[in-house]
Amino acid sequence: MKTRSKLRAKTGAQASARPTKKLAAKPAAKTAAKPAASRSARPGAKAKAKPGRGLFLTFEGGEGAGKTTQIARLARAFEAKGRRVIVTREPGGSHIANRIRSLILDPKMKGLVPLAELFLYEASRAQHVSDVIRPALSNGHVVICDRYVDSSVVYQGVARGLEASLVKRLNDQATGALYPDLTLLLDLDPRIGLARVGTRGILDRMEKEALSFHQAVRAGFLALAKKERRRFRVVDASMSRDAIHAQILAALEAHLG
Numbered sequence: 001m002k003t004r005s006k007l008r009a010k011t012g013a014q015a016s017a018r019p020t021k022k023l024a025a026k027p028a029a030k031t032a033a034k035p036a037a038s039r040s041a042r043p044g045a046k047a048k049a050k051p052g053r054g055l056f057l058t059f060e061g062g063e064g065a066g067k068t069t070q071i072a073r074l075a076r077a078f079e080a081k082g083r084r085v086i087v088t089r090e091p092g093g094s095h096i097a098n099r100i101r102s103l104i105l106d107p108k109m110k111g112l113v114p115l116a117e118l119f120l121y122e123a124s125r126a127q128h129v130s131d132v133i134r135p136a137l138s139n140g141h142v143v144i145c146d147r148y149v150d151s152s153v154v155y156q157g158v159a160r161g162l163e164a165s166l167v168k169r170l171n172d173q174a175t176g177a178l179y180p181d182l183t184l185l186l187d188l189d190p191r192i193g194l195a196r197v198g199t200r201g202i203l204d205r206m207e208k209e210a211l212s213f214h215q216a217v218r219a220g221f222l223a224l225a226k227k228e229r230r231r232f233r234v235v236d237a238s239m240s241r242d243a244i245h246a247q248i249l250a251a252l253e254a255h256l257g
């Protein structure tokens with residue numbers, strides 16, 4: 001099993017923000033001890049965790065909500081406590097899945113019909129779960145995935161208008177019904193999120209969608225979180241990076257502790 005850095009090299013999973021001395025000295029870094037004190041994050045607490053099962057966390061939310069930023073910080077918090085962390089992302093996350101990702105996000109794929117888009121996401125997901133997520137969980141690692149099944153429920157289901165039952169069925173098939181232990185939803189007004197990613201330069205095919213599409217995505221995520229209260233925690237992503245990180249640690253502690 002690959003650790004974070006090795007996995008990134010192999011799969012092209014997203015780069016994490018680098019730790020800095022300044023960050024480490026901040027109160028948020030101190031609270032990083034919290035997830036490791038929780039049920040399955042505490043070193044030596046394996047007896048209480050499900051056998052052969054690591055901890056599976058996913059981050060969801062609209063474009064520019066801060067998922068990648070917060071995942072990097074959370075990964076460091078776990079690593080500081082000696083946990084092995086696999087940071088990965090959808091679409092993509094493994095060699096083959098990344099090739100599918102480049103098709104999905106290519107701005108030249110303008111005529112891609114919603115059903116074909118859904119199948120591509122599910123194809124990427126099936127490969128990624130098999131190549132990366134299941135093996136890592138079997139080895140007892142913490143897996144943090146940037147987007148997962150809920151993004152298809154919301155983007156392809158709610159926002160593109162595909163049948164919810166179809167999306168659910170394909171999600172279940174692609175993952176073998178592997179669902180996260182906890183899903184952190186970073187909730188943000190899409191106007192703020194899009195302004196954040198706009199500063200990155202070239203927008204991908206999803207980012208180029210109209211504001212109404214992104215508003216439907218936000219509403220879809222919130223409705224889903226309400227429906228699946230036990231698995232979701234909604235985090236206010238309009239705050240500072242430190243405040244969001246603290247909220248995430250608190251949510252983890254409450255859920256797992």
Ligand SMILES: Nc1ncnc2c1ncn2[C@@H]1O[C@H](COP(=O)(O)OP(=O)(O)OP(=O)(O)O)[C@@H](O)[C@H]1O
Nearest residue numbers: 062063064065066067068069070196197239240241
């Ligand atoms: N709390 C915050 N306040 C202001 N800016 C932020 C905050 N968190 C992240 N950012 C900045 O906003 C931009 C988007 O953040 P990030 O890439 O983490 O979001 P994302 O949800 O992963 O986006 P995408 O959906 O495009 O992958 C980055 O430039 C990041 O530095």
Ligand SMILES: [Mg+2]
Nearest residue numbers: 067068069146
């Ligand atoms: Mg990101």
